[in-house]
Amino acid sequence: MRIAFLGLGIMGSRMAANLSLAGHELTVWNRTAKTADEFAGEHPGVSVAATPREAAADVDVVFTMVVDGPQVRELLLGDAGAAAGARARADAEPGTVFVDCSTIGPEQARAIAAELRSEHNFDFLDAPVTGSAPRAQSGELVFMVGGEPETLERVRPALEAMGSLIVHAGEVGQGQTVKLINNGVAAINTVVVAQALLAATSQGADLDVLLEVMRSGSGGSRMVELKGSPMVTHNYTPVLFKLDHLLKDVRLCIEAVDASGGHFALAELAQDVLIQASDMGLGDEDFAALAAPLERDYGVRIGERPAGSDR
């Protein structure tokens, strides 16, 4: 397929690389042009465009992977945006499909989809991912896709070059909904791990034993596996996912739930903890650092037996 990829950050660069490796004809654009030039230098056959509009010329799919909804809107619908350069639907062939992999919330996804449809008659999919840089690199991301099933089938070969699981979540916006609830759950499950380690520390328990038992038992979670040991060692690097990025996702999760008239009390609690951690200057650390404000509040440091403990 002929593909434009807009946004070569930590995730986007690895995703685009897998598209190129799979043999797709790739044009890239990045806000900082040097990054795009370097990417093309490392991946023979990849073209660099000066604008999203130029990147979208005569491609089958435009992917976006950026930070938030306003950025997606600008890249697609701005003056030099991809929609202005893409191929309109014609009798002979389908138009360009727009696939946004950013995490922007369901409302913004629906608004952008509506505008692409009404002004240009373009098809749009929201296709946010779970999995961080290592999985982006190995092509093992999970894509949650909102939009028409037929549109998904048209771009599936491209998604399969980047992901190991592609799930159709419903109409436009539902990919975002599923992604945000998943990340809200990840955030609260991480708070649970921190509180459990603190409760165990107060009782003089062996934290490595606790983590081993939880991993193999009913207390097991992906966050026990990924964040338990970093919390015990207070090692918040390498940064697989920045605390401030998780906070952004949890905020979007709560906004979306509120907009539907629903509730997600534990996500709000996780948001409070993340805000406290960010206020402590930990926003650029791995989100395992959310343990820090809990340690402060509990007056206990994970893994350090309290002074005067008799066991």
Add this chain to the structure above:
Amino acid sequence: MRIAFLGLGIMGSRMAANLSLAGHELTVWNRTAKTADEFAGEHPGVSVAATPREAAADVDVVFTMVVDGPQVRELLLGDAGAAAGARARADAEPGTVFVDCSTIGPEQARAIAAELRSEHNFDFLDAPVTGSAPRAQSGELVFMVGGEPETLERVRPALEAMGSLIVHAGEVGQGQTVKLINNGVAAINTVVVAQALLAATSQGADLDVLLEVMRSGSGGSRMVELKGSPMVTHNYTPVLFKLDHLLKDVRLCIEAVDASGGHFALAELAQDVLIQASDMGLGDEDFAALAAPLERDYGVRIGERPAGSDR
């Protein structure tokens, strides 16, 4: 080994069966004698004792698997208790070892251990398990063991007949501590799953897709795997673990944390939800039924799109 097993409930009967199958010389006792007689009828070579005291005569290990600390105390230290019939330590051979697999909390385990030591010079291990009836049956329980490492080594062959992972958690009581924190985490992770499904329902999301994504992503947990589908179908049978039993464990968890001067706020929240569910008459259901009071509070039934929803 020569082994006495006291308490042939859902878990105990399966554990004792595996001891017999592994070739250990087994004597059983159960409060309801008929259960013990039936067990012996099904397992050739197993003897039935009239009292814990009689069961403990000349055995290497006494296992207990009952409901709570007072029961364990009575079976071991009561008038017809096992301690009165067991083999005292002598120059030529070690004394009987007492291994309690019940969930009774660290304080009661330490008190019973101290009494067995001071009055009889017996060794005691607290060895609670995770895993429900199917894992008890297949011999794949996880044992968390508190006590002297040398004592654990003496009984390890018996534990290995019943479990796939035997972890030394520290001194007496620490097996209980680890078990209770694990179960506290399981309880709160289950509340998280229920709240996530409710938030997703409010947004008209596809719950099967959400569960699939969470299982393979950062929101994954053992409780997502085990309790997600039962909550969507509102099917709280088969009962792998009764809601009231989980409530008991969470109460013990919070008691133990409080006694150490620590905190576990999310376990307290899970306790509140479990109490509400029990008050609704769901105590004998599988603990996935803790979703019911949350559905009531949120005014949403998991999987049913709210009336008037536009998506």
